[in-house]
Amino acid sequence: xxxxxxxxxxxxxxxxxxxxxxxxxxxxxxxxxxxxxxxxxxxxxxxxxxxxxxxxxxxxxxxxxxxxxxxxxxxxxxxxxxxxxxxxxxxxxxxxxxxxxxxxxxxxxxxxxxxx
Amino acid sequence: xxxxxxxxxxxxxxxxxxxxxxxxxxxxxxxxxxxxxxxxxxxxxxxxxxxxxxxxxxxxxxxxxxxxxxxxxxxxxxxxxxxxxxxxxxxxxxxxxxxxxxxxxxxxxxxxxxxx
Numbered sequence: 001x002x003x004x005x006x007x008x009x010x011x012x013x014x015x016x017x018x019x020x021x022x023x024x025x026x027x028x029x030x031x032x033x034x035x036x037x038x039x040x041x042x043x044x045x046x047x048x049x050x051x052x053x054x055x056x057x058x059x060x061x062x063x064x065x066x067x068x069x070x071x072x073x074x075x076x077x078x079x080x081x082x083x084x085x086x087x088x089x090x091x092x093x094x095x096x097x098x099x100x101x102x103x104x105x106x107x108x109x110x111x112x113x114x115x116x
Numbered sequence: 117x118x119x120x121x122x123x124x125x126x127x128x129x130x131x132x133x134x135x136x137x138x139x140x141x142x143x144x145x146x147x148x149x150x151x152x153x154x155x156x157x158x159x160x161x162x163x164x165x166x167x168x169x170x171x172x173x174x175x176x177x178x179x180x181x182x183x184x185x186x187x188x189x190x191x192x193x194x195x196x197x198x199x200x201x202x203x204x205x206x207x208x209x210x211x212x213x214x215x216x217x218x219x220x221x222x223x224x225x226x227x228x229x230x231x232x
Contacts, residue, residue, distance in 0.1 A: 044120075
């Protein structure tokens, strides 16, 4: 069965620290998509990244980076030099559907608190 | 450009009443998705519209839920009659394409439904 596990319910760090949010997924499909979304206090879900299962290259976007490891079924998200504005709930999600890859299976989310 | 907008932002109704949630997708986005997050649980996919047609409604919990997208523009999600377990946040998202050409989906801020 498909499943996404975000074991960290809440993380609290001091500004400028690096922080990694873990995401472990389960799927029997060989083709799938992985996502990260950010939910700031305003409530909307903000897309951060989509990665397909054929692309194991790590991705870096500014202070954000993602480490995709198929061998461990993980898709971890690291924020470097965290800032207070990074405080939010972060969701990892999986999609197995080929035609509609927004039938997302979501993790429970990790609440990230960045203290000034 | 306006993002995905949802109305109302918050609704409190009594058990047995009817509530209609509305979602206005980004203009030009053929794909519209509904999700919900029941308190304490993961976000769950409800259904997917392509224009005015229901592409996938496998996530709809039961026949108390009716989604429509007349004319392929805005969508409504009606809950009739509402039950206590329907309480949660209902998210809407839209995207321009699906499948391999899929772009990111943009989410609204959600409607928080409280059934008392």
